[in-house]
Amino acid sequence: MSQRMGNREGRWAWRLTGFMTLLVYIFMFAPIAATVVLSFNSSMFGGFPMTGFSLQWYGKLLGNEQVLAAFRTSLWIALMTAVVTTAIGIVSAFALTRFEFPGKQALSTLVILPALVPETILGVGLLVLIKAVDQPRTLMLLVLGHILLAVPYVVLVAQARMVGIRRVYEEAALSLGASRFSTFREVTLPLLIPAVVAGALLAFTISFDNTSASLFWRPAGVETMPTQILSMLKISISPEINALGTVMIVMTVGIPLIGGLILQSLTKLRKRREPKEEF
Amino acid sequence: MTKGWTLYDPRLAWMLVAPVLLLLVVFLLLPIAMMAVYTFFTFVTAGVEESTLTLANWREFLTDSYYHGFLLKTLRVGAMTAVICGVLGYFPAYFIWATSFKHKWMLLLLLIVPFWISFTIRTFSWINILGEQGVINVALLRMGIIDEPLRMLYTEFAVIVGLVHFLLPYMILNVYVSLESIDRTLIAAARSMGCTGAQAFREVTLPLSLPGLAAGLLLCFVLAAGSYVTPQLLGSGRDALFGNLIYDTIMGQLNWPMGATLSIVLFVVLGIFAAIYTRYMGMSQIVKGLGG
Numbered sequence: 001m002s003q004r005m006g007n008r009e010g011r012w013a014w015r016l017t018g019f020m021t022l023l024v025y026i027f028m029f030a031p032i033a034a035t036v037v038l039s040f041n042s043s044m045f046g047g048f049p050m051t052g053f054s055l056q057w058y059g060k061l062l063g064n065e066q067v068l069a070a071f072r073t074s075l076w077i078a079l080m081t082a083v084v085t086t087a088i089g090i091v092s093a094f095a096l097t098r099f100e101f102p103g104k105q106a107l108s109t110l111v112i113l114p115a116l117v118p119e120t121i122l123g124v125g126l127l128v129l130i131k132a133v134d135q136p137r138t139l140m141l142l143v144l145g146h147i148l149l150a151v152p153y154v155v156l157v158a159q160a161r162m163v164g165i166r167r168v169y170e171e172a173a174l175s176l177g178a179s180r181f182s183t184f185r186e187v188t189l190p191l192l193i194p195a196v197v198a199g200a201l202l203a204f205t206i207s208f209d210n211t212s213a214s215l216f217w218r219p220a221g222v223e224t225m226p227t228q229i230l231s232m233l234k235i236s237i238s239p240e241i242n243a244l245g246t247v248m249i250v251m252t253v254g255i256p257l258i259g260g261l262i263l264q265s266l267t268k269l270r271k272r273r274e275p276k277e278e279f
Numbered sequence: 280m281t282k283g284w285t286l287y288d289p290r291l292a293w294m295l296v297a298p299v300l301l302l303l304v305v306f307l308l309l310p311i312a313m314m315a316v317y318t319f320f321t322f323v324t325a326g327v328e329e330s331t332l333t334l335a336n337w338r339e340f341l342t343d344s345y346y347h348g349f350l351l352k353t354l355r356v357g358a359m360t361a362v363i364c365g366v367l368g369y370f371p372a373y374f375i376w377a378t379s380f381k382h383k384w385m386l387l388l389l390l391i392v393p394f395w396i397s398f399t400i401r402t403f404s405w406i407n408i409l410g411e412q413g414v415i416n417v418a419l420l421r422m423g424i425i426d427e428p429l430r431m432l433y434t435e436f437a438v439i440v441g442l443v444h445f446l447l448p449y450m451i452l453n454v455y456v457s458l459e460s461i462d463r464t465l466i467a468a469a470r471s472m473g474c475t476g477a478q479a480f481r482e483v484t485l486p487l488s489l490p491g492l493a494a495g496l497l498l499c500f501v502l503a504a505g506s507y508v509t510p511q512l513l514g515s516g517r518d519a520l521f522g523n524l525i526y527d528t529i530m531g532q533l534n535w536p537m538g539a540t541l542s543i544v545l546f547v548v549l550g551i552f553a554a555i556y557t558r559y560m561g562m563s564q565i566v567k568g569l570g571g
Contacts, residue, residue, distance in 0.1 A: 007476075009475070009476070009477055010475070010476035010477065013476070013477065013480075014377075016370075017370050017373055017374050017377075018374055020367070020370035020371070020374075021370050021371040021374040021375075024367055024368070024370065024371045024447065024451075025371070025389065027367075027444065027447075028389075028390075028393060028444065028447065028448075029389075030408060030414070031401065031404035031405050031407060031408050031444070032396065032400075032401065032404055034404060034407040034408055034413075034414055035400070035403075035404040035407055038407055047407065047410060047411070047412020047413065047417075048407075048412055048413065048414060048417040049417055049421075088298040088299050088302070089299065091295045091296075091298075092295060092296045092298075092299040094295060095291075095292040095293075095295035095296045096296070098287060098292075099287045099288075099289065099291070099292035099295075100287065100289070101289035101292045101293065102289070104292075107296060107300065109562060110303055110307075110308075111299065111303065112562075112565070112566060113303075113307060114303075114307060116498075116501060116553065116565075117307075117505075117546065117549075118501070118502070118504070118505020118506075118522065118545065118546075118549065119505065119507070120505055120507050120522040120525050120526065120542065120545070121311075121314075121505065121525075121542045121545060121546050122306075122307070122310070124314060124525060124529055124538055124539065124542040125307075125310030125311050125313065125314045125542065126306060126310045127529070128310060128313050128314050128317050128535065128539055129309055129310040129313045129314075131535065132313050132317075144302070144306060145306065147302060148302055148303070148306045148307060151299055151302065151303075155299070156566060171286070174286070180291075205394070205395055208397070209397045209398055209399075211398060211399050211507075211508050212506075212507040212508055212522070215507075215526070215530075216526075216529075216530075225397070226397060226398070226399040229397075229399050229400065229403070230399060230508070230511075230512075233403055233512060241403065242407070245397075245400040245403070245404065248396075248397050248400055249396050249397075249400065252395045252396055252397060253392055253395050253396060256395055
């Protein structure tokens with residue numbers, strides 16, 4: 001009897017869990033869906049009700065020179081950030097997982113700090129520093145700032161992957177006479193490719209998306225995509241912003257998804273070619 | 280180059296971490312140290328300060344209740360956001376972990392997708408839900424339930440909704456990672472010893488998932504309390520948080536010493552919460568949660 005009671009309770013608890021999960025997913029995606037739908041609204045005002053289907057806001061967007069300039073700036077900054085952060089992050093993660101050295105623990109903690117300290121504080125800090133040494137705000141500074149913000153994520157992703165790669169492969173290559181550098185290039189790096197791709201994509205999106213810190217660090221007159229959106233929102237909620245949002249969503253969700261799919265099919269191909277290894 | 284070096288020589292390790300270390304020192308540690316020094320500088324006029332040392336900024340902060348109000352409100356909003364995220368986030372984390380649904384990677388992927396969508400866009404998209412011409416108001420007006428639009432946008436409620444929306448994936452992933460590390464035979468053992476499902480959950484699953492929940496709560500609290508964009512977009516002037524105060528002090532009033540003081544205050548206050556957390560939980564859970 002009590003068993004059956006328990007089962008019934010359990011079923012209800014499970015249903016409640018499923019229902020709450022559904023609500024949370026709706027909560028997560030409803031605003032995004034509303035934005036995408038509204039971007040096709042023919043109404044002059046950026047809101048409901050829908051008055052008809054139109055692509056005019058996308059057309060207007062294409063002719064908006066400010067938006068295009070901000071887009072190019074952000075793209076350039078994000079590419080630079082992705083390349084540099086991945087390079088320096090991967091070698092750091094390699095050192096942090098493979099080596100024992102004094103101060104390693106402290107360094108591991110220090111590396112994730114930029115992800116935990118609020119951006120406003122990081123933003124002010126860097127500004128105060130360059131004011132103290134009398135340097136101007138430059139694009140280079142903005143890129144280096146973005147690299148700082150992306151480093152924790154790249155290092156963590158690479159470390160997680162590196163822990164799973166047994167060091168015997170590297171040591172075998174070394175004992176067979178390969179140099180350290182060619183061991184890293186021929187053995188470690190190929191095994192790390194998923195972390196490299198994931199880290200680079202992560203660094204790209206962190207930079208492309210960064211708002212608060214960029215507001216502090218950008219040189220006068222330079223707008224990145226997010227700061228451009230913020231200044232457009234200050235004027236009014238126009239349907240053009242919804243169109244811009246939709247373009248950005250398609251881009252930022254589409255690129256990693258396609259990247260992931262390519263990666264998946266690559267590993268599948270490789271698996272088919274090589275016999276499966278078991279430990 | 281490696282002659283006379285051992286296989287895992289510390290010197291090589293330092294060479295490998297050098298670029299990241301340099302970056303962290305110059306862009307993270309030095310700025311915070313410089314900021315701490317700036318809190319003792321004298322404010323002359325907008326954009327100008329003297330390096331004459333003074334306690335005036337700290338005195339102003341400690342005696343002016345205007346600042347205390349901001350700090351308390353920020354901590355309150357951060358705490359409310361974290362708790363709501365904890366309550367709402369536990370259900371999906373548990374569901375994804377326990378479900379026998381074949382494509383549960385899709386449910387996980389859907390949680391990661393928001394990280395790819397611009398944070399600014401996710402935040403302003405709430406205007407389309409909560410605004411006067413948003414989904415809720417238009418629907419309720421059409422159905423005749425209300426006569427005039429409800430004021431939801433530009434309130435503290437909207438700010439918290441926006442923050443919860445931004446931080447929920449962090450919470451769900453943290454709890455999920457910690458559920459995933461539970462040895463499932465423990466639950467089977469509890470059941471075979473006569474526990475009901477509810478008891479097994481209360482006595483085994485829930486306690487073992489608490490580290491993830493705690494890490495999620497800390498992360499949500501710190502990120503919410505440090506936010507700038509969300510209150511800016513979804514709140515009115517009265518709903519501004521400490522981050523907005525800092526921004527206005529530096530970029531608006533150009534009072535750099537006071538702005539540095541406020542930044543250090545926020546840094547220390549949030550640091551205390553993080554320190555209490557690591558004292559009891561350690562750093563490893565946060566690392567797992569961030570690394571996904």
